[in-house]
Amino acid sequence: MIKRIFATGWTNFKRNSYLSFSAVGVMSIALILLVSLIGINLLSDKTIASLQEKVDVSVYFKLDANEEQIGALRSETESLAEVKSVEYISREQALEMFKERHKDDLLIQESLGELEDNPLQASLNVKAMEASQFSNIVKSIEGSKFSGTIDSINFFENEDVISRIQAFATNIRNWGVLIMLTLGLIAVLVTFNTIRLTIYNQRKEIEIMKLVGASNWQIRAPYIAEGTFYGLFAALISLAIIYPVLYTISDKIEAFTTSTNLFDYFVRYSYQIIPLVVIVGIALGVTSSFFAIRKHLKV
């Protein structure tokens, strides 16, 4: 029974080659759209994450603060749930880094040579799990019993940048979802319409089948099988386009966004992405066929 349904569906698929071609074409575009949206979403997530990675808060200590006090504050800060990492930079390290950064500037080198003492402060570089948690972290640090050793916290200088990155991130996610939904809906409607036209072309055949005594399911099943083939071929075609295209462009994208290599990601997760595309394709074909034929079954 199932074998006969799929055999009939396959025969119809081959014989209506022109219609099958257009239906498969439209569905391939829909699926490519879907996958590129997944890609764009992923890319924006990773880019935002890497930007957030660069944001930190520096706690500068008074020159007379001793190592024990700084160490105690450090472990206190590290124990906070919102904190991702804490890096300690001693006065000596700060001086080395400063020298290294300005090694070509003779004036600064000479000025440093004339100083008897190291003018730079020790500091803790604190990174948060999420940019929105910085203000809480700063509050905890300020409330610590070692806060007397702190000279300044540069969060207040960074606050503007941090909140802007946050707003940008939320915007991209919200708009991304909205655009994804809209385009997805359009793609589904176009696919549905193409299949509807394909079936509309065969409305006479459907009428005849009913006159010969076919039940609704006997008529519907081969069309749904045909829809399965549309989806399957569309999925294979879109995958055959997506992977080579990603291979070519992902190096350029990587250079631009400095976040992640899309092609590597798609290869690594191909065991998820390929079944997803195939399942979405088949679901699209089957549901479109199902709804498109419904109208013609009333004879």
Next chain:
Amino acid sequence: MIKFDKVNKTYGDYIALEGVDLEIKDGEFISLVGPSGAGKSTLLRLLTREELPTKGGVLIDDLNVVEIPDDEVPMLRRKIGTVFQDFKLLTGKTAFENVAFALEVTGASEEEIAEDVPQLLQIVGLDKKFNNFPNEMSGGERQRLAIARALIHRPKIILADEPTGNLDMVNSYDIVKLLWKINELGTTIVLATHDREIVNTVGRRVVTIENGKIVRDQTESGRYII
């Protein structure tokens, strides 16, 4: 047995059938004659439940066609073979597949199909056309194919609505001979036509319809008289 019981059918203000009482016995060969638009086709379409009467009853054996639920309509249609002026073949299927389809819907096995379909195509003289599509066949061949399809599930009744309307004299005569042969094997034939030659060749029972009413019922060696 087919029975029309005081059947009325109207489309808005237009009266297609009015007070039709008609009984057709098993194994009869009956010709329904009358000008185009007299109501012949409507009468046949009531039997296959393509139309419902506005008033009255339509019975096949003890089954009231008017009252059967929608999902049992396919069962009804599998018991009746239909042949049309425009053939109504599935253009996307070959001759073999057209006949096989009518058998598939009854739930027949692959073996039955492989056995019955070639046999029947041979009977109607299409043994060399198994893999041809309808548009690769002549009018006469298409109508013989349609008859093969109507016969495949061995129906008790064959409804033929102007089956010779698109055919020349020779092919028309072939079709009538085929229907005759089917009738001799015990199948009831209801032939709707306005072809005088055909009716006079057939003889048998002739029922004349005009303006939706039965005006004449010649039970023996009827003639086309208008």
